[in-house]
Amino acid sequence: MSTELTPIEEARRDVVLGNHILAMEGVLDVFGHVSVRHPERPDRFFLSRSTSPAQVTDETLLEFDLDGKIVSGDxxxxxxxFIHSEIYRARPDVGSVIHHHAPAVLPFAVTGVPLRPVFHMGAVAGEISPIWDSQDDFGDTSMLVFNQPMGASLAKCLGPHPTALLKRHGAICVGESVPRAVHVTVCMRDNAQLLMQSLAMGEVDYLSPGEVEKSAKVNGYGRPLERAWSHWVRRCG
Structure with a gap:
């Protein structure tokens, strides 16, 4: 009997694994979430019901449309x-969205110090992470992205980038697949840690735009991505 997964089964498996991997890595704790676009319905996506990432299972997954409405599951x-629904609406190339509050990344969301790559793997997260400030369009809020206009504003700030910062809140990372988005997220966290340490020591030597472009292509796809994903899945056991 064949054990090969269907595209939908694979997508659901990967989004569960993505939550568990990022919880194991300490990027996600009680909060934060990972989604995956439906492989056969690009106008839909899978995201867990409200639970901590380490507790996400196939049974907790809900199916949504791009208005953020549940179409399947309870x-x-x-x-x-709406972070997820509006990014999927704005970015047809995106297959997975991650929202997190990694402690190493948060200082760059509250100081305005640019989060730029300082080592080769940091290039995977992009040349710079743009900063979205909910105050600009919405004034005082709970800081949560709780409706479509806020999600659309955030997606516009993200633009073509793989990452963005939410001022005084956290970050988003995207990729063509869950493994790719997870890789971007871990590399963003690692680069933020290294940059924060480097800024305390003195002048920082950032990667050039050309180095970012070439390093991201070499280290963010193909065998390096497969190697990283295999490692994380094995550690999750």
Whole structure:
């Protein structure tokens, strides 16, 4: 009997694994979430009901449309599902969206110090992470992205980039697949840690734009990505 997964089964498996991997890596804790675009319905995506990432299972997954409405499954959804729905609407190339509050990244969301690559793997997260400030369009809020206009504003700030910072809140990372988005997220966290340490020591030597472009292509796809994903899946056991 064949054990090969269907595209939908594979996508659902990967989004569960992505949550568990990022919880194991300490990028996600009680909060944060990972989604995956439906492989056969680009106008839909899978995202867990409201639960901590380490507790996500296939049974907790809900199916949403691009208005953030549940079309399949039961349970209370994340308030911030509009981060995912509006990025999928704006970016047809994106197959997975991650929202996190990694402690190493947060200083760059509250100081305005640019988050730029300082080592080769940092290039995977992009040349710079643009900063979205909810105050600009919405004034005082709960800081959560809880409706379509806020999600659309955030998606516009993200633009073509693989990452963006939410001022005084956290970050988003995207990729063509869950493994790619997870890789971007871990590399963003690692680069932020290294940059923060380097800034404390003195002048920082950032990667040039050309180095970012070439390093991201070499280290962010193909065998390096497969190697990283295999390692994380094995560690999750």
């Amino acid at each position: 349970g209370h959804p994340y308030l911030e599902r």
